[in-house]
Amino acid sequence: MGTILRPLLPRKFEYVLFKADSLEPPEDADFTVEQIGPGQEPTPEQQAFFVRCVGSMGFWYQMRWVRRGEGWAWITRNDGQPSSTMFATPAERLRKIFPVITEEKAMNIGPGYTVPEFRGRGLYTKMVQYAANVAKEQGWGPFYGLTSLSNAAAIRGQEKCGLKRVGVWAGTRVLFNLIVMTRRVSD
Numbered sequence: 414m415g416t417i418l419r420p421l422l423p424r425k426f427e428y429v430l431f432k433a434d435s436l437e438p439p440e441d442a443d444f445t446v447e448q449i450g451p452g453q454e455p456t457p458e459q460q461a462f463f464v465r466c467v468g469s470m471g472f473w474y475q476m477r478w479v480r481r482g483e484g485w486a487w488i489t490r491n492d493g494q495p496s497s498t499m500f501a502t503p504a505e506r507l508r509k510i511f512p513v514i515t516e517e518k519a520m521n522i523g524p525g526y527t528v529p530e531f532r533g534r535g536l537y538t539k540m541v542q543y544a545a546n547v548a549k550e551q552g553w554g555p556f557y558g559l560t561s562l563s564n565a566a567a568i569r570g571q572e573k574c575g576l577k578r579v580g581v582w583a584g585t586r587v588l589f590n591l592i593v594m595t596r597r598v599s600d
């Protein structure tokens with residue numbers, strides 16, 4: 414794991430990991446999708462929306478892989494209004510937290526964010542499916558999703574889109590961020 418990821422982690426965390434080899438394409442998508450593909454840059458308007466959703470640090474961190482040509486960022490719109498964001502980036506860097514991630518082409522789907530007024534209509538679930546299908550077409554897989562154990566909406570969304578729960582890992586940062594210690598604590 415890079416020195417950049419470590420300080421972004423909470424000092425103590427409990428993450429649920431999900432996995433699937435492939436996901437069904439989304440059904441009945443009532444939104445349009447704007448894609449920032451590998452090597453592409455967002456427009457200033459797109460960037461402002463990403464920052465509003467995931468913060469400037471979070472956006473900058475995710476965009477590192479998009480810029481390197483190994484990741485995607487998406488914005489959805491409902492009736493022209495930006496409604497959610499999603500990212501897909503290589504999962505290999507998460508091996509230090511989840512030693513079960515061993516596949517070279519493993520892809521991490523997320524984080525996703527849905528604007529509060531658009532929540533509860535399946536945007537997150539459908540965008541996880543959409544993201545996995547775009548990445549699979551480019552030879553990526555399997556697909557992982559991770560979320561905090563306390564995030565009931567994200568856990569439900571990941572289950573709904575077809576990802577299977579792998580387990581819960583608890584971790585803590587020690588020694589001024591130099592080390593992240595993790596262990597699997599439950600299913």
Ligand SMILES: CC(C)(COP(=O)(O)OP(=O)(O)OC[C@H]1O[C@@H](n2cnc3c(N)ncnc32)[C@H](O)[C@@H]1OP(=O)(O)O)[C@@H](O)C(=O)NCCC(=O)NCCS
Pocket residue numbers: 523524525526527528531532533534535536537538539559560561564565566567569570573
């Ligand atoms: C998590 C989040 C992205 C879900 O977005 P969404 O577009 O509303 O998700 P979906 O509509 O696909 O719904 C997900 C499921 O969770 C359920 N859900 C929503 N809020 C819930 C809650 N507080 N507790 C339990 N389940 C909840 C929904 O009802 C739905 O399940 P259902 O269809 O069986 O009813 C959104 O709540 C969000 O942006 N949260 C803040 C950012 C975040 O936590 N992102 C996840 C990082 S991994």
